[in-house]
Amino acid sequence: AQSVTQLDSQVPVFEEAPVELRCNYSSSVSVYLFWYVQYPNQGLQLLLKYLSGSTLVKGINGFEAEFNKSQTSFHLRKPSVHISDTAEYFCAVSDSDTDKLIFGTGTRLQVFP
Amino acid sequence: EPEVTQTPSHQVTQMGQEVILRCVPISNHLYFYWYRQILGQKVEFLVSFYNNEISEKSEIFDDQFSVERPDGSNFTLKIRSTKLEDSAMYFCASAGGTEAFFGQGTRLTVV
Numbered sequence: 655a656q657s658v659t660q661l662d663s664q665v666p667v668f669e670e671a672p673v674e675l676r677c678n679y680s681s682s683v684s685v686y687l688f689w690y691v692q693y694p695n696q697g698l699q700l701l702l703k704y705l706s707g708s709t710l711v712k713g714i715n716g717f718e719a720e721f722n723k724s725q726t727s728f729h730l731r732k733p734s735v736h737i738s739d740t741a742e743y744f745c746a747v748s749d750s751d752t753d754k755l756i757f758g759t760g761t762r763l764q765v766f767p
Numbered sequence: 768e769p770e771v772t773q774t775p776s777h778q779v780t781q782m783g784q785e786v787i788l789r790c791v792p793i794s795n796h797l798y799f800y801w802y803r804q805i806l807g808q809k810v811e812f813l814v815s816f817y818n819n820e821i822s823e824k825s826e827i828f829d830d831q832f833s834v835e836r837p838d839g840s841n842f843t844l845k846i847r848s849t850k851l852e853d854s855a856m857y858f859c860a861s862a863g864g865t866e867a868f869f870g871q872g873t874r875l876t877v878v
Contacts, residue, residue, distance in 0.1 A: 660876075686865055697858060698810070698869040705865055744810060746877055748865075754800065754868060759809040 656681040658747050660758035668766050669737055675730040675761045677719075687728040688746040688755065689719055698744065704728060715739065721746030740765045773859050773870035778833045780877055781850055788844045788873045792861030799842045800860040800867060801834065803827065810858065816842065850876045 659678045677718050679685060689701040702713025709721040719730045728745060745758040772791040780786050795814055800808045801813040814824040842861075846853055853860050856878045860867040 688866075690869075697871040698860075700866060700868075703866060703868040714790065754812050754815050755802075757802075 655686050656685070656747050656749060656756050658756055658758035660745055660761050664762045664764065666764045666766060670713055670734045672733050673731065673735050673739075673763065675743050675745075675763065676702060677728045677730065677758060679726050679728065679745075679747045681726075682748055683718045683749045686748050687719075687721060688748075689713065689717070689728075689730050690744045690746060690757075691715075691746065692742040692760075694741070701730070701743070710747065735763070735765050737765050737767060739763060769868075770860055771859055771868050771870035773796055773857075773871060773873050776817055776871065777874045778876070780875070782851060783848050786875060788846075788857050788859075788875070790844070790859030790861075790870055791840055791843045792842055792859070793863065793868055794840070795861040796861035796868075798822075798862040798867075799834075799836070800862070801844045802858040802860065802869075804856040804858065804872075805852075806855070811845070813857075823860050846875075849875075851877050853877050 657680050661676050675710050687704040690698040691701050692698050701717050702709045702711045704721045712718045717732050742760045744760045746755040748755050774789045799816040800811050804810045812825050814828045815822045831847045835843050839844050856872045858872045859870045
Protein backbone atom coordinates (compact mmCIF):
# COMPACT_ATOMS: atom_id res chain seq x y z
CA ALA A 655 0.00 0.00 0.00
CA GLN A 656 1.12 3.52 -0.68
CA SER A 657 1.62 6.14 1.97
CA VAL A 658 2.96 9.66 2.21
CA THR A 659 4.72 11.21 5.18
CA GLN A 660 5.12 14.92 5.68
CA LEU A 661 7.23 15.19 8.80
CA ASP A 662 6.75 18.91 9.37
CA SER A 663 3.24 19.98 10.33
CA GLN A 664 4.28 23.65 10.41
CA VAL A 665 7.19 25.55 8.91
CA PRO A 666 7.62 29.18 9.96
CA VAL A 667 9.98 31.24 7.85
CA PHE A 668 10.81 34.87 7.23
CA GLU A 669 10.04 36.50 3.93
CA GLU A 670 12.78 36.12 1.29
CA ALA A 671 14.31 33.16 3.12
CA PRO A 672 14.65 29.78 1.42
CA VAL A 673 12.34 26.95 2.42
CA GLU A 674 12.18 23.18 2.08
CA LEU A 675 9.05 21.17 2.80
CA ARG A 676 9.78 17.50 3.25
CA CYS A 677 7.86 14.60 1.76
CA ASN A 678 8.65 10.90 1.90
CA TYR A 679 6.60 8.17 0.32
CA SER A 680 6.37 4.41 0.34
CA SER A 681 5.19 2.31 -2.54
CA SER A 682 5.98 -1.03 -4.04
CA VAL A 683 5.42 0.13 -7.60
CA SER A 684 6.38 3.05 -9.77
CA VAL A 685 4.78 6.24 -8.57
CA TYR A 686 3.66 9.61 -9.70
CA LEU A 687 4.28 12.39 -7.19
CA PHE A 688 2.51 15.68 -6.71
CA TRP A 689 2.56 18.79 -4.59
CA TYR A 690 -0.69 20.67 -4.08
CA VAL A 691 -1.18 24.04 -2.36
CA GLN A 692 -4.29 25.08 -0.47
CA TYR A 693 -4.69 28.76 0.26
CA PRO A 694 -7.03 29.70 3.13
CA ASN A 695 -10.65 28.83 2.39
CA GLN A 696 -9.79 27.61 -1.09
CA GLY A 697 -9.49 24.34 -2.96
CA LEU A 698 -6.40 22.40 -3.94
CA GLN A 699 -4.17 23.75 -6.67
CA LEU A 700 -1.47 21.72 -8.36
CA LEU A 701 2.01 23.17 -7.81
CA LEU A 702 4.02 20.57 -9.67
CA LYS A 703 4.20 16.89 -10.52
CA TYR A 704 6.72 14.18 -11.24
CA LEU A 705 5.69 11.50 -13.71
CA SER A 706 8.99 10.40 -15.23
CA GLY A 707 12.18 11.80 -16.73
CA SER A 708 14.17 14.55 -15.07
CA THR A 709 14.17 14.23 -11.31
CA LEU A 710 14.13 17.99 -10.81
CA VAL A 711 10.67 19.34 -11.45
CA LYS A 712 9.79 23.00 -11.67
CA GLY A 713 6.33 24.24 -10.84
CA ILE A 714 4.35 27.41 -10.50
CA ASN A 715 5.19 30.34 -8.22
CA GLY A 716 8.92 29.56 -8.24
CA PHE A 717 8.63 26.20 -6.49
CA GLU A 718 10.60 23.13 -7.46
CA ALA A 719 10.90 19.60 -6.16
CA GLU A 720 13.40 16.81 -6.59
CA PHE A 721 12.47 13.17 -6.88
CA ASN A 722 14.97 10.96 -5.08
CA LYS A 723 14.18 7.31 -5.63
CA SER A 724 16.85 5.92 -3.30
CA GLN A 725 15.61 8.07 -0.43
CA THR A 726 11.94 7.80 -1.50
CA SER A 727 11.62 11.53 -1.14
CA PHE A 728 10.06 14.38 -3.07
CA HIS A 729 10.97 17.52 -1.13
CA LEU A 730 9.57 20.88 -2.18
CA ARG A 731 11.84 23.93 -2.27
CA LYS A 732 11.71 27.61 -2.96
CA PRO A 733 14.83 29.82 -2.80
CA SER A 734 13.01 32.94 -1.60
CA VAL A 735 9.47 32.91 -0.20
CA HIS A 736 6.86 35.66 -0.21
CA ILE A 737 4.14 36.47 2.27
CA SER A 738 1.67 35.23 -0.34
CA ASP A 739 3.17 31.73 -0.13
CA THR A 740 1.53 31.29 3.28
CA ALA A 741 -0.68 28.25 2.77
CA GLU A 742 -1.06 24.53 3.42
CA TYR A 743 1.05 22.30 1.19
CA PHE A 744 0.13 18.70 0.51
CA CYS A 745 2.32 16.04 -1.00
CA ALA A 746 0.48 13.26 -2.83
CA VAL A 747 1.30 9.99 -4.54
CA SER A 748 -0.46 7.78 -7.03
CA ASP A 749 0.79 4.71 -8.82
CA SER A 750 0.55 3.57 -12.38
CA ASP A 751 -2.04 0.91 -11.53
CA THR A 752 -4.62 2.90 -9.61
CA ASP A 753 -6.26 6.19 -10.28
CA LYS A 754 -6.43 7.66 -6.80
CA LEU A 755 -4.24 10.15 -5.00
CA ILE A 756 -3.04 9.49 -1.47
CA PHE A 757 -2.27 12.67 0.40
CA GLY A 758 0.12 13.44 3.22
CA THR A 759 -1.08 15.22 6.33
CA GLY A 760 0.02 18.59 5.00
CA THR A 761 2.57 21.20 6.02
CA ARG A 762 1.48 24.67 6.94
CA LEU A 763 3.96 27.21 5.60
CA GLN A 764 3.76 30.47 7.51
CA VAL A 765 5.78 33.34 6.04
CA PHE A 766 6.50 36.26 8.34
CA PRO A 767 7.51 39.80 7.27
CA GLU B 768 -9.34 27.70 -18.55
CA PRO B 769 -11.62 24.74 -17.81
CA GLU B 770 -12.33 24.13 -14.14
CA VAL B 771 -14.20 21.83 -11.81
CA THR B 772 -17.24 23.51 -10.29
CA GLN B 773 -18.85 22.53 -7.00
CA THR B 774 -22.17 23.64 -5.54
CA PRO B 775 -23.11 24.71 -3.00
CA SER B 776 -20.03 26.28 -1.48
CA HIS B 777 -21.48 25.83 1.99
CA GLN B 778 -24.25 23.51 3.16
CA VAL B 779 -25.67 23.37 6.66
CA THR B 780 -27.88 20.41 7.48
CA GLN B 781 -29.44 18.77 10.48
CA MET B 782 -28.19 15.42 11.67
CA GLY B 783 -30.07 12.60 10.02
CA GLN B 784 -30.93 14.57 6.91
CA GLU B 785 -29.86 13.62 3.41
CA VAL B 786 -27.53 15.90 1.49
CA ILE B 787 -26.43 15.94 -2.12
CA LEU B 788 -23.20 17.64 -3.07
CA ARG B 789 -22.87 18.53 -6.71
CA CYS B 790 -19.91 18.74 -9.02
CA VAL B 791 -19.45 19.59 -12.67
CA PRO B 792 -16.17 18.00 -13.80
CA ILE B 793 -14.10 19.18 -16.74
CA SER B 794 -16.00 18.11 -19.82
CA ASN B 795 -13.57 15.70 -21.53
CA HIS B 796 -12.35 14.05 -18.34
CA LEU B 797 -13.14 10.41 -17.67
CA TYR B 798 -12.10 9.91 -14.04
CA PHE B 799 -13.96 11.48 -11.16
CA TYR B 800 -13.22 11.56 -7.45
CA TRP B 801 -14.54 12.73 -4.13
CA TYR B 802 -12.21 13.61 -1.28
CA ARG B 803 -12.94 14.82 2.24
CA GLN B 804 -11.00 17.11 4.55
CA ILE B 805 -12.09 17.35 8.16
CA LEU B 806 -11.11 20.72 9.63
CA GLY B 807 -7.41 20.81 10.38
CA GLN B 808 -6.76 17.35 9.01
CA LYS B 809 -5.43 15.87 5.82
CA VAL B 810 -7.29 15.32 2.59
CA GLU B 811 -8.80 11.81 2.53
CA PHE B 812 -9.82 9.78 -0.48
CA LEU B 813 -13.47 8.71 -0.54
CA VAL B 814 -14.24 7.26 -3.95
CA SER B 815 -13.21 7.16 -7.58
CA PHE B 816 -15.58 6.73 -10.51
CA TYR B 817 -14.87 5.64 -14.05
CA ASN B 818 -17.02 4.39 -16.89
CA ASN B 819 -20.20 4.98 -14.91
CA GLU B 820 -19.21 2.89 -11.95
CA ILE B 821 -17.19 3.07 -8.77
CA SER B 822 -13.63 1.95 -9.45
CA GLU B 823 -12.38 2.23 -5.90
CA LYS B 824 -13.65 3.38 -2.52
CA SER B 825 -12.17 3.85 0.92
CA GLU B 826 -13.39 2.48 4.23
CA ILE B 827 -14.90 5.90 4.91
CA PHE B 828 -17.27 5.41 1.97
CA ASP B 829 -19.81 3.22 3.73
CA ASP B 830 -23.43 2.48 2.88
CA GLN B 831 -24.45 6.02 3.82
CA PHE B 832 -22.56 7.36 0.83
CA SER B 833 -23.38 7.04 -2.85
CA VAL B 834 -22.22 8.67 -6.05
CA GLU B 835 -23.98 9.24 -9.32
CA ARG B 836 -23.40 10.77 -12.71
CA PRO B 837 -27.03 11.34 -13.56
CA ASP B 838 -26.83 13.28 -16.80
CA GLY B 839 -23.35 13.00 -18.26
CA SER B 840 -22.19 16.30 -16.85
CA ASN B 841 -22.94 16.37 -13.12
CA PHE B 842 -21.23 14.13 -10.60
CA THR B 843 -22.96 13.95 -7.23
CA LEU B 844 -22.13 12.69 -3.77
CA LYS B 845 -25.11 11.76 -1.61
CA ILE B 846 -24.96 11.23 2.12
CA ARG B 847 -28.13 9.43 3.10
CA SER B 848 -28.34 10.20 6.82
CA THR B 849 -25.77 12.73 7.92
CA LYS B 850 -23.86 12.43 11.18
CA LEU B 851 -22.01 15.12 13.09
CA GLU B 852 -18.71 13.57 12.05
CA ASP B 853 -19.59 14.07 8.38
CA SER B 854 -18.87 17.77 8.87
CA ALA B 855 -15.97 18.48 6.56
CA MET B 856 -14.87 20.07 3.34
CA TYR B 857 -15.72 17.86 0.40
CA PHE B 858 -13.67 18.18 -2.76
CA CYS B 859 -14.58 16.87 -6.17
CA ALA B 860 -11.84 16.21 -8.70
CA SER B 861 -11.67 15.07 -12.28
CA ALA B 862 -8.78 13.77 -14.35
CA GLY B 863 -8.18 13.18 -18.02
CA GLY B 864 -4.72 11.75 -17.63
CA THR B 865 -2.27 11.81 -14.77
CA GLU B 866 -3.29 15.13 -13.25
CA ALA B 867 -6.37 15.65 -11.11
CA PHE B 868 -8.09 19.04 -11.07
CA PHE B 869 -9.94 19.94 -7.91
CA GLY B 870 -13.02 22.03 -7.32
CA GLN B 871 -13.17 24.74 -4.67
CA GLY B 872 -14.97 22.40 -2.29
CA THR B 873 -18.26 22.30 -0.43
CA ARG B 874 -18.14 22.94 3.28
CA LEU B 875 -20.68 20.64 4.91
CA THR B 876 -21.72 21.48 8.44
CA VAL B 877 -23.94 18.98 10.24
CA VAL B 878 -25.70 20.38 13.30
